[in-house]
Amino acid sequence: MRAEDRFVERLREALPPDERLRLGPGDDAAVVQCAAGPLVVTTDTLVEEVDFLTGEDPKRLGRRAVSVGLSDLAAMGAWPEFFLLTIGFPDSAREDLPLVLALAAAKRAGEFGAILAGGDLSRAAEVFLSTAIWGRPSGQVLKRSGARPGDGIFLSGWPGDAAAGLAIARARDAEPASGEGSWTPEGLGPPDETALLAAYRDPEPRLPLGRSLALEDLATAVIDVSDGLGADAGRLARASGVRLVIESESLPLSPALLAFARLAGRDPVEMALGGGDDYELLFTVPASKAGRFADPPPEWGVAVRRVGRVESGTGAFLEEERGMRPIDELGYDHFGVAP
Amino acid sequence: MRAEDRFVERLREALPPDERLRLGPGDDAAVVQCAAGPLVVTTDTLVEEVDFLTGEDPKRLGRRAVSVGLSDLAAMGAWPEFFLLTIGFPDSAREDLPLVLALAAAKRAGEFGAILAGGDLSRAAEVFLSTAIWGRPSGQVLKRSGARPGDGIFLSGWPGDAAAGLAIARARDAEPASGEGSWTPEGLGPPDETALLAAYRDPEPRLPLGRSLALEDLATAVIDVSDGLGADAGRLARASGVRLVIESESLPLSPALLAFARLAGRDPVEMALGGGDDYELLFTVPASKAGRFADPPPEWGVAVRRVGRVESGTGAFLEEERGMRPIDELGYDHFGVAP
Numbered sequence: 001m002r003a004e005d006r007f008v009e010r011l012r013e014a015l016p017p018d019e020r021l022r023l024g025p026g027d028d029a030a031v032v033q034c035a036a037g038p039l040v041v042t043t044d045t046l047v048e049e050v051d052f053l054t055g056e057d058p059k060r061l062g063r064r065a066v067s068v069g070l071s072d073l074a075a076m077g078a079w080p081e082f083f084l085l086t087i088g089f090p091d092s093a094r095e096d097l098p099l100v101l102a103l104a105a106a107k108r109a110g111e112f113g114a115i116l117a118g119g120d121l122s123r124a125a126e127v128f129l130s131t132a133i134w135g136r137p138s139g140q141v142l143k144r145s146g147a148r149p150g151d152g153i154f155l156s157g158w159p160g161d162a163a164a165g166l167a168i169a170r171a172r173d174a175e176p177a178s179g180e181g182s183w184t185p186e187g188l189g190p191p192d193e194t195a196l197l198a199a200y201r202d203p204e205p206r207l208p209l210g211r212s213l214a215l216e217d218l219a220t221a222v223i224d225v226s227d228g229l230g231a232d233a234g235r236l237a238r239a240s241g242v243r244l245v246i247e248s249e250s251l252p253l254s255p256a257l258l259a260f261a262r263l264a265g266r267d268p269v270e271m272a273l274g275g276g277d278d279y280e281l282l283f284t285v286p287a288s289k290a291g292r293f294a295d296p297p298p299e300w301g302v303a304v305r306r307v308g309r310v311e312s313g314t315g316a317f318l319e320e321e322r323g324m325r326p327i328d329e330l331g332y333d334h335f336g337v338a339p
Numbered sequence: 340m341r342a343e344d345r346f347v348e349r350l351r352e353a354l355p356p357d358e359r360l361r362l363g364p365g366d367d368a369a370v371v372q373c374a375a376g377p378l379v380v381t382t383d384t385l386v387e388e389v390d391f392l393t394g395e396d397p398k399r400l401g402r403r404a405v406s407v408g409l410s411d412l413a414a415m416g417a418w419p420e421f422f423l424l425t426i427g428f429p430d431s432a433r434e435d436l437p438l439v440l441a442l443a444a445a446k447r448a449g450e451f452g453a454i455l456a457g458g459d460l461s462r463a464a465e466v467f468l469s470t471a472i473w474g475r476p477s478g479q480v481l482k483r484s485g486a487r488p489g490d491g492i493f494l495s496g497w498p499g500d501a502a503a504g505l506a507i508a509r510a511r512d513a514e515p516a517s518g519e520g521s522w523t524p525e526g527l528g529p530p531d532e533t534a535l536l537a538a539y540r541d542p543e544p545r546l547p548l549g550r551s552l553a554l555e556d557l558a559t560a561v562i563d564v565s566d567g568l569g570a571d572a573g574r575l576a577r578a579s580g581v582r583l584v585i586e587s588e589s590l591p592l593s594p595a596l597l598a599f600a601r602l603a604g605r606d607p608v609e610m611a612l613g614g615g616d617d618y619e620l621l622f623t624v625p626a627s628k629a630g631r632f633a634d635p636p637p638e639w640g641v642a643v644r645r646v647g648r649v650e651s652g653t654g655a656f657l658e659e660e661r662g663m664r665p666i667d668e669l670g671y672d673h674f675g676v677a678p
Contacts, residue, residue: 002668005574022377026578027483028414028563029381031476036375038361042368043423043471045461075367084382086469122384125465130425132382132471137370144366224367235344239365329341 003095004121010099011116015106018115020081030118032082038141040078041134044069048126053173058097060201062104065129068226070112070205071279073135075224077142077214079207080114080135088124101129109133112207138211144239147221147284153244153308154219154293156206156280156300158199158254159229160268163275165200167264168193187263192256203279209300210281218292219283230273232282233316234328240284243313246273246327248320250307273318274330284310342434343460349438350455354445357454359421369457371421371473379417379474383408387465392512397436399540401443404468407565409451409544410618412474414563416481416553418546419453419474427463440468448472451546477550483578486560486623492583492647493558493632495545495619495639497538497593498568499607502614504539506603507532526602531595542618548639549620557631558622569612571621572655573667579623582652585612585666587659589646612657613669623649 001009008026015024023031046052046065066083073080085105087098098121106116114135168188206224213219223236229246237244253268261268280302285293296304308319316328340348347365354363362370385391385404405422412419424444426437437460445455453472507527545563552558562575568585576583592607600607619641624632635643647658655667 001577002570002573005577023480023482028411028561029379029417031377031379031415031480034373034376034378037373038370039373040368040370041421041423041456041471041473043425043457043459043469045425045427045459045469047427047461047463049464050462072367076370078368082380084380084471086382086384088384088386088467117380118382120382120384120469122386122467123389124386124467125388126463128427128461128463128467130382130384130459130469132380132423134473141362141370143362222367231341234341238340238344 007098007121011102014103015116021115021117025118032117038137039134040073040076040137040141041132042069042072043130043132044072045128045130047128053169055173058100059104061129062101063108064201064203065131066105066108067203067205068279069131069133070207071203071224071226073133074206074210075142075222075281076137077139077210077222078135078137079211080109080112080133082115082117083109083131083133084117085119086122086130087119088122088126088128090125090127091123093127105131138214140214140217142210142214142219142222144221144223144236147236147240147242147310148286149242149310149312151220151284151286151310152290152306153246153282153310154285154304155252155282155307156209156302156304157278158252158257159225159278159280160257160272160275161196161199161254162203162277163271164257164260165196165198166277168197169200188260192259195256196260200277203277204301205279206281206302209302209304212300213283216292218289219285222281222283225278225280225282226276228274228276228330229278229282230316230327230330236282237314237316237328243311244308244316245311245324246308246316246318248318250305252305252307273327346437346460350441353442354455360454360456364457371456377476377480379412379415379476379480380471381408381411382469382471383411384467384469386467392508394512397439398443400468401440402447403540403542404470405444405447406542406544407618408470408472409546410542410563410565412472413545413549414481414561414620415476416478416549416561417474417476418550419448419451419472421454421456422448422470422472423456424458425461425469426458427461427465427467429464429466430462432466444470477553479553479556481549481553481558481561483560483562483575486575486579486581486649488581488649488651490559490623490625490649491629491645492585492621492649493624493643494591494621494646495548495641495643496617497591497596498564498617498619499596499611499614500535500538500593501542501616502610503596503599504535504537505616507536508539527599531598534593534595535599539616542616543640544618545620545641548641548643551639552622555631557628558624561620561622564617564619564621565615567613567615567669568617568621569655569666569669575621575623576653576655576667582650583647583655584650584663585647585655585657587657589644591644591646612666
């Protein structure tokens, strides 16, 4: 049997049966059972040496590929149902690499009740993983475009932790090519190091939070922070036709990030605004509903804090003691240079 | 504005509005309107120097990326509704490359009434395009698994023409790396050369044929021939638990392929069995329904011919004067070496 067909057979054997999947991997396409109504669809890709470091553990990588796609659904207030997985890999890869990646991805999706419907394998010069995920809105669809002057700005989690985790991962990586931006975390406490590495390597899609925002109609606009808080705040501002002002004293900086930044001689505010890979939700909330966030329910699984305010105008800014400065050009641009 | 966001704005301006698309490119995910029932989903990827040659015209490439995905839907008897497009491209690419690719892909899908719902951009060392396409079955879903002994085997189009087209495209390519397997077509008539190049560069998804097979319940099993007639016949045989016998004297070899093979000193039968990139439909038909193919309707847009028979047993074979030989290990393996 051909290696590709062996892969499909092993995958089919390993995946639990699910009645929603009428025809799974192994034919020209998959067939899923679909209810009437709006379908939320997204696609995301991780590329070696762009989105992850060469030599990354394949189980961690398969899991992360799904998590970053699920983060998009969280930002729409949707819950996932199915996904497709494409894996590119070089001739030099071990034959079981695609299987390890696919099973880790399927397991991660399964934590949220979503199933692997099918996919594609391709030879490539570098490893890449692309997911297409679709799901259902929980109540209304959350968009980037509804923020209004007077709304508060809220953010889940700790921006910048993932950027610090990436710097640590790079420092651990023996590859000289990935040494840029790295820092060997001598002196950083192991709990801080573990927390920062986990923020980068194993982001948690904020699906329960997104579902609550949609079901309880709490947010006027939502975006997931993937390219950096500054860049994504700028996107929400532009889509809504408003100005976003992040208040410097409200910007949440984790104790781990502060310890890292102090030891590494880096500015934690710059890391929080421009670091990327956070996969947290940034959203705007009318004043009448801000009280809901005083005591967030445990199922959200993350702290949610007010970080600023919406004004009339354009752009995204950080308000500091010395004045306002634009932040929407910070962060990662898929067309250009990483920060 | 960031280059990535400029891309999305230009894309949105260029795409025609469609009421099925409730939220198009530019948010965290797209939202499409979905009717109840089975949904057929597939994903396909084209990678530079694996599936296409460096320097390929981006309009042709965007079009081809959609065509090869649609071929999978054709093999399921499904018709496309919408698709997602992921584009990986190097820093060195022109800024308008993703836009040219995306608009060409959207235009091709539009020929069949399908729309671009969203996508993703990523930096990468090489260009790649990945599509995820959704559609609806036309009547029953066509699988690989229903062939029965006594069925006839049918094939659309001319197998091997795309392999000859690839050899010609490689010969025209100035890159030394892609010289292997190439042949400068001196002496080949321009109409033959044009036909072979088109078979490789611009495959036609057999959606009308697939729809007829599904609606009229003509086929017991269907596969699209993408990795080579031998390999894909082997897959259909294994999925159905039968033996496929391709009869040598019935194997359709185009006049263009025969001219090419004669001038290039290659075996046209080997090219037809192992060449790949054909994107034709191979399917099995009960004897009672074989008459439907005596006078194929013009909307199929392609010749359909009987090429062999289904027997009890296993494997795929070519029946020649000197006996039977296995053909299911020929063709392209995504894990290994191209033919």
